[in-house]
Amino acid sequence: MSNSLRLFISVMFVAVMWPSAYAQDVSREQIKGLDEQVQEIKADALAIAAELNQLEEKLLYPSDTQIAVFVAWDSDETYRLDTIEVELNGEPTARHIYTFKELEALKKGGVQRLYTGNITIGDHAMHVFASGKSSAGFDVKNSKQFKVHKSVGPKIVEILLAPRSIEIKEL
Amino acid sequence: MLRLIAILAGLILLPVNTAVAEMSAPRELKDLYFGEALYCAFQEEWFDAIARLDTELAQHHRLDEREMDTLYYHINHAEFAVGDFELAYRMHQRAGRAITAVIEGNVEEPVRNEAIYRLARIYFQKDQPANAQFAVERIDGVIPEKIRENLDFLRAQIYMANGNFDKAVEILRRLQSTEKYKGFASYNLGIALVKSGKTQKGRYYIDLAGQVKSDQPLTLAIRDKANLVLGAKLLEEKKYEDAKTTLDRVRIEGPFSNRALLGSGWADAYQGKYERALVPWSALVHREVTDASVQEAMLSVPYAYGKLNIYSKAALMYDSALVKFRAEIDKLDASIQSIHKGHFLKALVREELKQDANWVVKLRSLPHTPETYYLLELMASHDFQESLKNYLDLEQLRRRLETWKSDLVAFEDLIAHRRAYYDPLLPVIDKEFRRLDSQMRLRLEQRDRIEKRLKKMLVVPRPDYLATSDERVLGEQIARLEEMLEKSGVSSNKASNASIRRLRGILTWNIYTQYDRRLTEAYKHLGELNDEIELLKKQYTAFVRSRQAATQSYEGYEEGISRLWSRISGAHEKVEALMERQGYMLETMAVNELTRRRERLSECEVKARFAVADSYDRATRELSQEKVNQ
Numbered sequence: 001m002s003n004s005l006r007l008f009i010s011v012m013f014v015a016v017m018w019p020s021a022y023a024q025d026v027s028r029e030q031i032k033g034l035d036e037q038v039q040e041i042k043a044d045a046l047a048i049a050a051e052l053n054q055l056e057e058k059l060l061y062p063s064d065t066q067i068a069v070f071v072a073w074d075s076d077e078t079y080r081l082d083t084i085e086v087e088l089n090g091e092p093t094a095r096h097i098y099t100f101k102e103l104e105a106l107k108k109g110g111v112q113r114l115y116t117g118n119i120t121i122g123d124h125a126m127h128v129f130a131s132g133k134s135s136a137g138f139d140v141k142n143s144k145q146f147k148v149h150k151s152v153g154p155k156i157v158e159i160l161l162a163p164r165s166i167e168i169k170e171l
Numbered sequence: 172m173l174r175l176i177a178i179l180a181g182l183i184l185l186p187v188n189t190a191v192a193e194m195s196a197p198r199e200l201k202d203l204y205f206g207e208a209l210y211c212a213f214q215e216e217w218f219d220a221i222a223r224l225d226t227e228l229a230q231h232h233r234l235d236e237r238e239m240d241t242l243y244y245h246i247n248h249a250e251f252a253v254g255d256f257e258l259a260y261r262m263h264q265r266a267g268r269a270i271t272a273v274i275e276g277n278v279e280e281p282v283r284n285e286a287i288y289r290l291a292r293i294y295f296q297k298d299q300p301a302n303a304q305f306a307v308e309r310i311d312g313v314i315p316e317k318i319r320e321n322l323d324f325l326r327a328q329i330y331m332a333n334g335n336f337d338k339a340v341e342i343l344r345r346l347q348s349t350e351k352y353k354g355f356a357s358y359n360l361g362i363a364l365v366k367s368g369k370t371q372k373g374r375y376y377i378d379l380a381g382q383v384k385s386d387q388p389l390t391l392a393i394r395d396k397a398n399l400v401l402g403a404k405l406l407e408e409k410k411y412e413d414a415k416t417t418l419d420r421v422r423i424e425g426p427f428s429n430r431a432l433l434g435s436g437w438a439d440a441y442q443g444k445y446e447r448a449l450v451p452w453s454a455l456v457h458r459e460v461t462d463a464s465v466q467e468a469m470l471s472v473p474y475a476y477g478k479l480n481i482y483s484k485a486a487l488m489y490d491s492a493l494v495k496f497r498a499e500i501d502k503l504d505a506s507i508q509s510i511h512k513g514h515f516l517k518a519l520v521r522e523e524l525k526q527d528a529n530w531v532v533k534l535r536s537l538p539h540t541p542e543t544y545y546l547l548e549l550m551a552s553h554d555f556q557e558s559l560k561n562y563l564d565l566e567q568l569r570r571r572l573e574t575w576k577s578d579l580v581a582f583e584d585l586i587a588h589r590r591a592y593y594d595p596l597l598p599v600i601d602k603e604f605r606r607l608d609s610q611m612r613l614r615l616e617q618r619d620r621i622e623k624r625l626k627k628m629l630v631v632p633r634p635d636y637l638a639t640s641d642e643r644v645l646g647e648q649i650a651r652l653e654e655m656l657e658k659s660g661v662s663s664n665k666a667s668n669a670s671i672r673r674l675r676g677i678l679t680w681n682i683y684t685q686y687d688r689r690l691t692e693a694y695k696h697l698g699e700l701n702d703e704i705e706l707l708k709k710q711y712t713a714f715v716r717s718r719q720a721a722t723q724s725y726e727g728y729e730e731g732i733s734r735l736w737s738r739i740s741g742a743h744e745k746v747e748a749l750m751e752r753q754g755y756m757l758e759t760m761a762v763n764e765l766t767r768r769r770e771r772l773s774e775c776e777v778k779a780r781f782a783v784a785d786s787y788d789r790a791t792r793e794l795s796q797e798k799v800n801q
Contacts, residue, residue: 026756026763028298031554034756037749038561039262042218044742045568048735049222050229052575055731059582062720070203101214109196110210111203121713152716158203171203 065118066154069094073106075162078135081106084161086115087127093117111158119155124148128159128166142166194255197248202227202241205249212252217260218567224253247273247282251289258293261560267293280312288314288322295325300332320349327359336367347379354383354390358397377401381420394420395427402434406441414438429455429464436471445475460495461544463771469495470775470782477786482793486786489779496776503545503769510761516754519559520566549764558757565750572743579732579739586732589725597721604714611707618700625693634682637689642678649675 057066069086081103086094094115098106106112129143144166148157156171194213200206204227211220228249231242242249250273257266270293273286287310294303307326314322323342330339340363346356357380365373380397383390398420405414415438421431432451439448452475455468473488509515549555628636638646652671 026554026759028554030756031558034749034753035261035557035561036264038565038753039264041568041742041745041749042260042262042564043265044738044745045571046218046222046225048575048738048742049218049571050226051731051735051738052578053222053226055582055728055735056578059585059724059728062723064716064720070207072200072203072206102210105210105213108209108213109200109206110213111200111206112210113207156203 061116061118061154063154064152065120065150067115067117067119067148067150068113068154068156069115070156070158071096071106071112071114072158072160073109073162074160074165074167077163079132079140079163081130081132081161083129083131084114084159085129086159087125087129088117088119089125090127106161114159119150121150121152124150126157126168128168130161130166132163134163140164194252197245201244202249205242205245205252208249208252208256212256212259215259217256218571220256221253221260221262224249224256228253247278250276251286254286254289258289261557261564263293263297281315284310284312284314285318288318288325291329292325295329295332300329303329304333320346320351324352324356327356327363331359331363331366336363339363340367353385354380354393354397357383358393361397374401374404378417381417391422392426395422395425395431399427399431399434402431402438406434406438409441411438411442423454429458429462433464433468433471436468436475440471440475440478443478445478449475459544460499463768466496466499466772466775470779473782473786477782477789480793482786482790486783486790489783489786493776493779493783496772496779500769500772500776503765503772506545507762507765507769510758510765513758515758515761516562519757520563545765545768546761549760555757555760558753558760562750562753562757565746565753569743569746569750572739572746575735575739576743579736582728582732586725586728589721593721593725597718600718604718608711611711615704618697618704621700622697625690625697628690632686632690634686634689637686637693638682642682645674645678649678 061068067088071084073081081098083095083097085092085096096112096114102112124147126146126148127143128146129141131139131141134140140163142164146168148155148168148170158169158171160167160169194209196206196209204223208220208224208227211217211223227242231237231240231246231249234240237243237246250269254266254269254273257263257269267290270286270290274283274290278286287306291303291306294300294306303325307322307329310322323346327339327342327346330336330342340360343356343360343363346352347360349356357376361373361375361377361380363373364370364376367373377397378401381394381401383394385391385394398417402414402418402421405411405417415435418431418435418438421427423432432455436448436450436452436455439445439451449472452468452472455465456472458465460466460469469488469492473485473492476482476485476488543550550559624633624636627633649671656667656671
């Protein structure tokens with residue numbers, strides 16, 4: 001008994017050391033074939049998304065009234081941005097609470113589209129509020145008012161955030 | 172143990188992670204939409220990243236004067252990025268096409284070489300080493316600094332995959348000293364040498380990889396793997412002492428520690444040092460019971476006690492193992508049942524699990540879900556990972572398509588509301604507009620006439636044109652008086668004639684002497700009129716634009732929406748069919764793995780049952796012998 005047990009355990013040991021292929025009953029060809037079909041449907045979905053985005057933009061945000069507000073991070077300082085709020089003509093327009101991932105994406109140089117909406121041609125008051133925490137753990141609150149001018153064609157406003165400043169760039 | 176899946180997956184997916192890690196934003200971002208795509212990509216929202224960047228690139232390529240577009244400054248970066256995003260989203264075919272487009276475009280040598288490197292990496296990942304080889308051979312000239320080491324490592328991997336171990340060895344030797352590939356290069360070098368027949372040299376390098384110093388988790392994992400591989404080989408060759416030394420170098424808490432402890436025990440047991448074997452095995456036996464090494468240790472420990480003639484303890488431990496094996500077999504049966512009932516797939520797509528880094532493990536705590544500890548190794552395997560990611564991507568697509576369907580319903584509602592609002596309103600507005608438009612045209616013509624007349628007066632002065640209305644009335648009255656005098660026959664009345672002439676003279680005098688001032692004033696008034704007209708034109712244009720926008724807000728969408736309905740519905744059907752197939756594949760893999768583990772446990776159970784009986788017999792015999800001796 002002892003010898004057969006030893007032999008059994010030894011065989012098991014080899015099996016444990018070198019686990020077998022997992023997808024034994026699922027062939028590589030099956031996996032590959034399905035993967036190619038998944039890639040195709042992804043491409044279809046991307047094409048649909050593009051068409052749907054165009055439709056949405058035309059239907060909801062025609063260029064004459066469209067305003068898009070972007071947020072970019074403009075500092076190397078350590079600072080944890082918590083929220084940003086934007087008011088247009090005194091009306092709350094956009095508010096966002098940042099997750100860790102979003103904050104990291106901003107700090108790596110990504111630009112967040114905060115808001116897309118409609119405004120009339122002419123001058124508008126924009127008020128930006130930002131709050132967060134400094135590296136020392138203190139609450140930091142910032143706000144600044146701007147005047148943005150909307151003319152014919154889509155309006156793009158880029159908010160440049162830093163721990164102690166808020167600036168905008170109009171495009 | 173929880174780290175096993177992460178580290179194993181890390182080892183397998185190293186190339187893709189490298190691609191993602193290489194991604195960066197331009198130093199000075201000029202195109203916000205490109206920045207938006209990067210924002211999505213940095214959060215690994217690949218679908219959104221590709222969709223946004225695709226749109227931006229398509230718009231850029233449609234332009235006649237591309238240098239006027241802000242994306243022009245980042246075009247090479249963007250073309251690369253879209254390939255990277257597609258690669259990360261596991262759209263290798265499209266990623267390959269995107270990168271090929273860069274290679275075939277008019278780009279500088281370093282850019283072209285980087286593109287070829289990325290293409291080769293895709294081929295290699297997709298198990299096409301011959302194509303990968305062909306691609307890297309096209310790299311020529313200046314290679315960007317940031318990819319040099321990666322390219323060398325990829326070259327070595329490709330050579331190994333194609334069986335050209337000598338060339339791989341050449342490259343890997345150079346890479347050994349690099350920080351990034353420390354450990355990996357030595358391990359691969361060892362494997363390449365062994366495969367090319369230089370076993371001793373190969374072992375030397377695997378041994379070197381097993382002693383590399385680092386605090387990087389991936390390097391530490393490859394170090395453990397090197398020690399495990401070498402240790403197992405030495406055990407096989409019955410070099411037990413060396414095997415033990417090597418296996419004991421594996422970290423006690425690392426992902427390969429269970430197998431190393433098991434092997435270390437066997438290195439002792441094969442030499443008959445059962446007491447020493449009990450040290451690693453006893454440590455192992457208290458670990459996670461679902462692990463195959465732990466289960467084997469549950470048989471090995473009593474086996475060692477048996478060899479040390481401690482049969483009663485061995486019998487008790489076999490007994491305990493039997494209970495645990497039975498419990499695990501029951502758990503595996505329940506898990507297989509749960510998978511057959513579809514609970515596994517349902518649990519895989521639960522959103523709250525994805526927020527947790529240990530979601531695979533958390534899965535097991537949900538009701539009716541399988542025991543995922545048994546699936547950890549399976550889940551770390553490349554095929555399962557790819558299939559699982561595809562399944563999750565399909566689920567994400569399914570949700571998107573459902574959202575898009577409800578979006579389309581909302582759009583149709585919106586259009587219907589707009590139509591209901593504007594349709595009765597616009598004819599009235601149009602009628603009023605036509606009336607105002609004709610008035611406006613008339614006034615504009617009048618203004619034009621005045622302007623023309625004033626311009627002519629600069630050349631040929633016409634004071635009479637600038638007479639005031641009072642002066643005109645007076646002039647007419649004087650003319651009437653002259654007429655009356657003539658008709659009444661008193662025209663010869665000198666006094667009356669003189670008065671009338673004086674009156675006309677005064678009138679003419681005023682008109683002529685004030686001509687310059689009046690002309691200046693007329694120009695000033697024309698300027699004021701022009702300002703008003705400018706305002707009027709702006710209002711007119713704004714109205715026309717608003718009027719057009721009103722029509723465009725609900726006209727001309729039917730065809731597009733109907734096409735989208737059909738495309739979305741078609742895609743939805745396809746996604747559901749693919750999910751079913753992909754899900755079945757995952758279930759099959761999981762059931763196969765659980766069945767394999769169940770069979771192994773059943774064998775263990777049978778062996779333990781015999782062993783327990785045998786141990787009890789021996790213990791009883793020993794007890795009887797002792798009594799006899801007394």
